[in-house]
Amino acid sequence: MKKTLTATAMAVALAATGLAAPAMAEGKITVSSPQDPGSWDPIDTFLINWASLATNVFEGLTYRGPDMELVPALATSWETLDDGTRIRFTLREGVTFHNGEPFNADAVKFTFERLLGDEGAKGPQQANYTSIKEVEVIDETTVDFHLTQADPVLLTKLAGYGAMIVPPQYIAEVGDAGFNNNPVGTGPFKMTSYTPKVGASLAANADYWGGAPNLSEVDYRFISEPSTALAELQSGGVDVVIPPSVPVGMIPTIDADQNLEIISTAGPTVTALRFDTGSGITADENVRKALIMAVDRNAIVETILAGQASVIASFQGGRSFGYDATMEPLPYDLEKAKAMLKEAGVAQGASVEINTRGNDATFNEVAQAVAAYLSMAGVNATIKPYETNVLLNDIIPQGKTGEMFQQSWGGWTFDYDNTAYAMYHTGQKWNPYDSDADLDAMLETQRPMTDRAEREKVLQQIAAYAADRALEMPLYNMNAIYAINKRVQNFEPAPDNRLRLDKVSVE
Amino acid sequence: MAGFLIKRLAQAIFVVIVVTLIVSVAVRMTGDPALMIAQGATDITEADLERIREGLGLNEPFITQYLATLSGLFTWDFGRSFLGGTEVSTLIAGALPATLLLAFSSLVVSILISVPLGIRAAIRRGKWEDQLIRILSLVGLSFPNFWLATMLVLLFSITLHLLPPSGMTGWATLVMPAMTMGVILTATNVRLVRTSMLEVMQSQYIMVARAKGLSERSVLYKHALRNSAIPLITFLGLQFGGLLGGIVVVEKVFNWPGMGSLAFDAVSARDYPVLQSVIMILSTLIVLVNLIVDIAYGLIDPRIRTE
Numbered sequence: 001m002k003k004t005l006t007a008t009a010m011a012v013a014l015a016a017t018g019l020a021a022p023a024m025a026e027g028k029i030t031v032s033s034p035q036d037p038g039s040w041d042p043i044d045t046f047l048i049n050w051a052s053l054a055t056n057v058f059e060g061l062t063y064r065g066p067d068m069e070l071v072p073a074l075a076t077s078w079e080t081l082d083d084g085t086r087i088r089f090t091l092r093e094g095v096t097f098h099n100g101e102p103f104n105a106d107a108v109k110f111t112f113e114r115l116l117g118d119e120g121a122k123g124p125q126q127a128n129y130t131s132i133k134e135v136e137v138i139d140e141t142t143v144d145f146h147l148t149q150a151d152p153v154l155l156t157k158l159a160g161y162g163a164m165i166v167p168p169q170y171i172a173e174v175g176d177a178g179f180n181n182n183p184v185g186t187g188p189f190k191m192t193s194y195t196p197k198v199g200a201s202l203a204a205n206a207d208y209w210g211g212a213p214n215l216s217e218v219d220y221r222f223i224s225e226p227s228t229a230l231a232e233l234q235s236g237g238v239d240v241v242i243p244p245s246v247p248v249g250m251i252p253t254i255d256a257d258q259n260l261e262i263i264s265t266a267g268p269t270v271t272a273l274r275f276d277t278g279s280g281i282t283a284d285e286n287v288r289k290a291l292i293m294a295v296d297r298n299a300i301v302e303t304i305l306a307g308q309a310s311v312i313a314s315f316q317g318g319r320s321f322g323y324d325a326t327m328e329p330l331p332y333d334l335e336k337a338k339a340m341l342k343e344a345g346v347a348q349g350a351s352v353e354i355n356t357r358g359n360d361a362t363f364n365e366v367a368q369a370v371a372a373y374l375s376m377a378g379v380n381a382t383i384k385p386y387e388t389n390v391l392l393n394d395i396i397p398q399g400k401t402g403e404m405f406q407q408s409w410g411g412w413t414f415d416y417d418n419t420a421y422a423m424y425h426t427g428q429k430w431n432p433y434d435s436d437a438d439l440d441a442m443l444e445t446q447r448p449m450t451d452r453a454e455r456e457k458v459l460q461q462i463a464a465y466a467a468d469r470a471l472e473m474p475l476y477n478m479n480a481i482y483a484i485n486k487r488v489q490n491f492e493p494a495p496d497n498r499l500r501l502d503k504v505s506v507e
Numbered sequence: 508m509a510g511f512l513i514k515r516l517a518q519a520i521f522v523v524i525v526v527t528l529i530v531s532v533a534v535r536m537t538g539d540p541a542l543m544i545a546q547g548a549t550d551i552t553e554a555d556l557e558r559i560r561e562g563l564g565l566n567e568p569f570i571t572q573y574l575a576t577l578s579g580l581f582t583w584d585f586g587r588s589f590l591g592g593t594e595v596s597t598l599i600a601g602a603l604p605a606t607l608l609l610a611f612s613s614l615v616v617s618i619l620i621s622v623p624l625g626i627r628a629a630i631r632r633g634k635w636e637d638q639l640i641r642i643l644s645l646v647g648l649s650f651p652n653f654w655l656a657t658m659l660v661l662l663f664s665i666t667l668h669l670l671p672p673s674g675m676t677g678w679a680t681l682v683m684p685a686m687t688m689g690v691i692l693t694a695t696n697v698r699l700v701r702t703s704m705l706e707v708m709q710s711q712y713i714m715v716a717r718a719k720g721l722s723e724r725s726v727l728y729k730h731a732l733r734n735s736a737i738p739l740i741t742f743l744g745l746q747f748g749g750l751l752g753g754i755v756v757v758e759k760v761f762n763w764p765g766m767g768s769l770a771f772d773a774v775s776a777r778d779y780p781v782l783q784s785v786i787m788i789l790s791t792l793i794v795l796v797n798l799i800v801d802i803a804y805g806l807i808d809p810r811i812r813t814e
Binding site: 041126235388 | 558598672
C-alpha cells in the first residue's frame, strides 16, 4: 500500500509539473508519430517510424531526401572499383558528433564492424548489409568498402537505418544500452530527452555542417491512435501528423479546417490481393486474369481512397527503381471477365476466400468493394480478416490463406528487387505457393548487375512476367499522407517517413 | 487476524502464479517474435531468425523464462523489451504511476458523484428525483467508454478548446480520462448506494434512532451511511480489477502513458517480457486491493472485527 501511495504521489507530482509547461516557443514544432521504436540505436530498429525522428539525429554516408535523389552526406564522393566489388568513399571533413567527438574513417569502420558483428547480430538490420565484407581505413578521410559481390542497392542502403554512422568513443563510454536511450549522431538536431512510450525532444545542432536548422526545437509525441493524433492536430497540440495516422476518411475533416492542410506524396507502399496459385479456382492463370479484370480498381481509388493512391500494373509504385511507365494494368472489363471465367470452366457461384489484415479499416472497405465486383462476375467472395501479425507471420508464410490474401508492401529502398525477390522467388517467406524457375533466374541475374540501365531492364522484365502470370491482383500505390498545421512552413512530405525537419520553419 | 492474513496472502500468491502461468503460455501460442522483428527484411534465413531468438533469450527452456519473469516481482528486474531493448522495469516505472493515478481519480470521481446522488434517490424514493437519477444512471451505464471518450474530446478539445485531447502533461489532461472511467463506474455505484441505503433505512436500529428523536441528518449520515458503505466498499474493491482491465481502451484513446497502453502495444508487438510483467503486476495489485478491502471491513464494521 505504501508503494501504491508513493507511486500515486509520484504521478501527482509528475502531473503537476506539466501545469507549468510554457506555451509553444517560437521556432518549435510538435510532431505526432504513431509508435515509439523503443530504441534509437540504428542497428536495432525494424520500424519505419524510427526514421521519422532519427533521420534528424543520424546521418549515413549518403542521403536520399524527399525527392528520392541520392546525394552525398557524410561522404562527399565515392567511386565504384573492381567491377563493383569495392567502393571508395571520401569523407566530409570537419564534422563532429553531437558530443564533440570527431567524425572520421575510424568511426565509419567502427559503425560497420558493430553492425556486422555480435551487437548487430541481435538486431534485424544486419541482414540488409551482408554484402559488405570489410571496411578498410585508407586514411583519415578515405575508406574502402570491400564487398562479397557487387550490390547495386548498397549506396541507397547506406542512406538509411543500420548504416547510420555512430560515435565509437561515446558508445564505449555509455555502452549499447546507454546509446539506445541517449543517441548521438551528426545530424541537424540532437536529442535532448526521451521518455519511453511518451515522446522525445530534439534541439537544433547549431554546429551542423550543413548549417543550423531553422527550428530551435522539435518535440515528438508518440500517439498510436489516429483519431487521437488528429484531435491533437485540430486542437493545436501537435503541428504535424505523419503517416500512416491520417485515415482517408478523415481527409474531408482536415480540409474543412482553415488552419490545417493535407500534404501527400506517392509513398513506397503498394497493395495487392495475391493469389493462391497452387489450389482452388485461382490455380488457373486465366481465372486469375478474369478476376483482375472483374474489379474496377480506378473506381476503388477514386471513391474509397479519395484519390490518395494510384492504380498499379505491377507490384510497385511509380517511384520504384524498375517501374515501367508504359506498362498498363489489365483493363476493367466485366463482360470479358465473365466470358473468361466461363471458358475456364468456373461455375456460377464458385467461391473464393479473401484474407485481410484485421486492423486495416480502409482495406476492409476495399476488400468489400472487390468482393462486390467479383459477385457481379458470378464469384462469391467471403472476406476473412485475421489479426495482422497472425496473418503476416503465420497464415501467409505457411500457405494457409484463402484463394486471395492482402499483401501491402513498402520497401524503403524504392527498389523493385526488394519487393520482387521477396514475393516471387521460390522458397521466400512471402511466396508460399508459387515456384517458377524462369522467374528465379531473372531475379538472381539482376542482383549483382552494376549497369543501372541493364538492371532496370531486367527488373521491368520481371514485372511484365509476373503480371503476365497474374501472380497477384495489383490494386494501388498509396500516398504518404501528412496532415499539418498551416503555421508550419517549407514542409516537404517524405515518401518514406524519413522526415528531415532542418529546412522547416514556423510562422 | 494473523492467521487470516497469512491465508489470504497464500491465496494471493497462488492467484498471481496461476494468472502469470496462463498468460506466459498463451502469449507464446500467438507466434514467434523473431518473425515479427524480421518482418521487413528480405532474404532472412532460419539462421538469422535463430540468432534473433537467441538474442531475445527465447531459446531458453520455458520454465527458465517464466521463473525469470516471476522473480522480477521481487527483484524489480523484468528483463528487456523485445521492441528496442528498453528495460521493462523502466517502462513499468513510467506506466504504473500513470495508471494508478487514473484509476484512483476515476474512483474518486465516481464516489463524489454516486454517493450524494444515491442517497438523494433513496430519500426521495419513488419521487421524480429518484426516477431521474435512476434513468440517468441507466443512460450512463449504457455508454461504451470509447464513445464517451470521443464525445468528450469532440466537445472539450475540438469545439471549446478547453482541455488538451491527450497525453499526460498536467491536471488538465487528467480530467477527461478520469471522467470517462468515472462516469461509467458512477452509473453502477449510484444504484448500489441507493439500494443499500434503502435497505439500511428500513432496519430496526434506524427506527430506534428515529424513535430516540435524533435529527434526520444524524440518522442519515451517522447511522445509515456508515452501514450502507460496506457493500459499496466491497464493490469498489471488485471494481478496481475491472477498472484496471477497462483502462486499456481509455488510455489508448487519451494516449495516457499507462499500463493499458503498454499492454496494448506489447500484444501487437508480441513483446512477451512487457506483457507478462504488466499482467503480473496488475494481477498482484488487484489481489492486494481485495486484501485491503477485507481489512477495511473490519475497520468500518465492528461486528466483522469480532467475528
